[in-house]
Amino acid sequence: MDQIKKPFILGLGGTTSPVSSTEQALAIALQAAADAGAETALFGSDRLMALPHYRSDPAGLNQTGEDLVALVRRADGLIIASPGYHGTVSGLVKNAIDYIEETSNDDRIYLDGLPIGLIVTAYGWQAVGSTLAALRSIVHSLRGWPTPLGVGINASGGMFKDGMCTDPGVNEQLKLVARQVMLRAETR
Structure with a gap:
């Protein structure tokens, strides 16, 4: 039987903290996918911090970079x-995304055809919107398919604690973005 x-x-x-609102929101979405x-x-804080600045030569890949690729x-x-740091994607996350360049010569170049869910947390709405737009642009340039829903969270109210989100609406959005990724991933 197959x-x-x-x-x-x-x-x-x-972020640099495994208990950041960003990483907790991501963990909730991943749990919904599971x-x-x-x-x-x-691939969160500890491994993000272990990545050297991306270099487009083999000497720039340490084991963490090879694992990410x-x-x-x-x-x-x-x-x-x-x-959302200063109105855009954090350097830590952007550096990790830059490692996707290592797939430029693969059969599936970059994120070609993959569903990509996006989550942004910030302490204010202005950074949420501009960061979400920046992530969508990055995903498009890497040939990925951003899901219709991108989750923007104003986390200034401290709604994440111990891996839980106290806002039912945000919880539902995190689950929905995971379902949208799953829908396309299952049809590939």
């Missing part, structure tokens, strides 16, 4: 989460 392959969804993002039948992996190559979909 086994049905579970879609593999990679969560990429966070609950829907996906295999998931979180292998996870991207394996992914059937991604959920990318960034804090």
Whole structure:
């Protein structure tokens, strides 16, 4: 009997803290994908900080960079989460995204055809909107398919604690973005 392959969804993002609102929001979305039948992996704060600045030569890849590229190559979909720092994507998250350049000569170039869910957290709405727009632009340039819903969260109220979100509407949006990634990942 053939086994049905579970879609593999990679969560990429966070800050320097594993308990940041960004990483907690990403973990909630990844759990929703897992609950829907996906295999998931979180490439969060600890590994983001272990990445050297991206260089487009083999000497620039340490083991963490090689691991990230292998996870991207394996992914059937991604959920990318960034804090909105000064109106745009954080340097830590952008550096990780830059490693996708290593797939430029693959059969599937960059994120070609992959569903990509986007999550942005910030302490104010202005940075949420501009950061979400920046992430959409980055995903388009990498040939990915941003989901119709991008989750923008004004986290200034401290709604994330111990891996939970106290706002039911935000919780539902995080689950919905995961379902949208799963829908496209399962039809690939």
